[in-house]
Amino acid sequence: MIAAGLGACLAIIVTMAVTGWVVPAALPALVAPIGASSVLVFAIPASPLASPRAVIGGNTLSALLGIMVGLLITNPFLAAGVAVGLAIVAMAATGTLHPPGGAAALTAVLLHPQTLDLEAVLAFPFIPVCLNSAVLVGVGLLFHRISGHSYPHKAAPLPPQPATALHIQREDVLSALENAEDVFDIAVGDLERLLVLAEQHAHARQALP
Secondary structure, eight states: OHHHHHHHHHHHHHHHHHHHTTSOTTSOSSOTHHHHHHHHHHHOTTSGGGSHIIIIIIHHHHHHHHHHHHHHOOOHHHHHHHHHHHHHHHHHHHTOOOTHHHHHHHHHHHTOGGGSOHHHHHHTIIIIIIHHHHHHHHHHHHHHHHHTOOSSOOOOOOOOOOTTSOOOOHHHHHHHHHHOSSOOSSOHHHHHHHHHHHHHHHHHHHHOO
16 A cells, blocks of 8 residues: 555646646646545556546546536535536446546535636636546556556456356346446456356365365
8 A cells, every 4th residue: 555655646746737737727736536536546446436437537527517517506505415416427327437526526516616717617627627637547557557557457367167167157247236236346357257266266165075
């Protein structure tokens, strides 16, 4: 985790420096949700929630919805709730689910967009939010490549299955996930590999005298 902390530290510094060159004066060079995004990108990069698509798409889409809601709904309590709720639905529908996206939507509402310059308000989802997210991902790609980790995460090849194995296939895993009542933070390929490894272990255990 020390390496993850150092990577996140570097990413935040670079992200703020790069965005500071182009961000409008009325907007911040760095938004708080990026801190949460950095935890996912550097501490648990194998999570689907940490993928580049999720980080950039989830944060940007959520911030855009937050701005739209903030412009249309004057009541701050209602606007905050609607923005976060819409962000969750939109991210799930677009395959960009990213928890800091909820914070991005809320941050956009808390800017009180109705009181700011419209040009700056409309820029917010893209600069700083999208640019922050893209730079963070770029630093993450470089950091994980140097440190020898895969990012975006790719599941390792499936190990050979014992002759007596059930030979669980991807369609079985997908069916199980569809029938489950909960959402799991794990890629299908990783789950498939874990099931095969568990089956290997059970087979080896049963073979012991």
